[in-house]
Amino acid sequence: MLLNRILHFEAMGFLFALGAVVLFKIATRQINTEGLITNKDGTAFVSPVRVQLLLATIAASATYLGQIASNTTGTMPDVSPHMIYLFGGSSGIYAAGKAWTFFNLKKRGLGGSS
Amino acid sequence: MNLLGQVFGFVLCAFVGLLGGTIIVWIWQGKIDLSALISESNGQASMSRFQLLIFTFVIAIGLYELIELRVSTTGFPDIPNGVLTLLGISASTYAVGKGISYSQPQTLTPQDGGEDAADAAAAADEAGMHAAAAEQAAAVTQAAVSQMAVHAAVAQQAVQQTAENAAVAQQAADQATGSQS
Numbered sequence: 001m002l003l004n005r006i007l008h009f010e011a012m013g014f015l016f017a018l019g020a021v022v023l024f025k026i027a028t029r030q031i032n033t034e035g036l037i038t039n040k041d042g043t044a045f046v047s048p049v050r051v052q053l054l055l056a057t058i059a060a061s062a063t064y065l066g067q068i069a070s071n072t073t074g075t076m077p078d079v080s081p082h083m084i085y086l087f088g089g090s091s092g093i094y095a096a097g098k099a100w101t102f103f104n105l106k107k108r109g110l111g112g113s114s
Numbered sequence: 115m116n117l118l119g120q121v122f123g124f125v126l127c128a129f130v131g132l133l134g135g136t137i138i139v140w141i142w143q144g145k146i147d148l149s150a151l152i153s154e155s156n157g158q159a160s161m162s163r164f165q166l167l168i169f170t171f172v173i174a175i176g177l178y179e180l181i182e183l184r185v186s187t188t189g190f191p192d193i194p195n196g197v198l199t200l201l202g203i204s205a206s207t208y209a210v211g212k213g214i215s216y217s218q219p220q221t222l223t224p225q226d227g228g229e230d231a232a233d234a235a236a237a238a239d240e241a242g243m244h245a246a247a248a249e250q251a252a253a254v255t256q257a258a259v260s261q262m263a264v265h266a267a268v269a270q271q272a273v274q275q276t277a278e279n280a281a282v283a284q285q286a287a288d289q290a291t292g293s294q295s
Contacts, residue, residue, distance in 0.1 A: 003123045008182065010127065014134035015178060019171055021141050022148065030144075031151050035158030050161050057165045060200065061172045068176040074183045076176055079196030087200060091207040094161065095214075102214050 041101050049097035056090035154215070162208035169204055173197065 025031040037050045060083055067077040140146040152163040180191045 006127045010131045017138045032153045033159045061168050078194035079200050084199050088203050091203050095210045099214050
């Protein structure tokens with residue numbers, strides 16, 4: 001039982017320490033986040049497509065973490081179909097936006113050959 | 115046998131703890147470089163990678179909590195289809211994004227390349243300015259050489275004139291000497 005407690009603290013410590021270090025490095029810009037929510041067509045404006053995907057990601061993650069926290073059944077909680085539709089739609093919009101951006105770059109010749 | 119199992123368990127715990135601690139410390143010190151954890155090859159951050167990072171942490175925390183709850187039971191917990199679908203959507207988006215990006219390889223060039231190009235352009239401008247200055251100096255030198263040539267010609271003409279004058283003077287002196295005798 002003592003071994004279980006030690007392993008419990010080790011696993012918890014590693015997981016949360018890793019999360020904290022990554023979060024700290026993102027906050028202090030030691031992990032590059034430049035261009036995360038901006039257009040990649042050279043204009044450097046904030047991209048609504050990326051922002052909505054970021055919000056959808058955070059919403060899905062927070063919802064699932066909440067389900068995990070309130071879970072007492074001993075099984076992983078399932079994701080509701082609505083969340084999957086929302087996330088699938090958001091990701092589809094992101095992929096379509098990215099394709100449109102690169103198509104325009106190609107059309108303008110910034111991408112080089114046809 | 116029970117004692118051996120206990121010892122083996124403690125050694126394993128110590129190994130796992132040391133491994134995890136070392137990884138965290140090395141990440142903190144920068145020996146394990148995570149600066150490009152969510153960056154693309156062009157140096158800009160990728161939303162897909164960021165999304166995958168968040169989901170990895172969420173699923174890891176979920177599995178950990180679940181295993182903690184199931185400490186009395188055995189076996190690895192089942193992962194619901196909804197979670198797999200969510201991860202599949204995320205990974206597919208990442209793959210599609212990669213496919214689109216790599217269909218335009220020129221857009222994947224590092225941002226540093228832009229800085230290098232700017233530096234090269236500045237150096238070229240400076241070299242051009244130096245070339246113009248050198249050309250101007252060469253023109254000035256050529257003008258000076260031409261001026262010197264003109265002066266040399268004038269001097270040569272003067273010398274020639276002087277020689278002619280000397281010859282005329284000598285002739286006059288000879289005539290004067292002849293008339294006296």
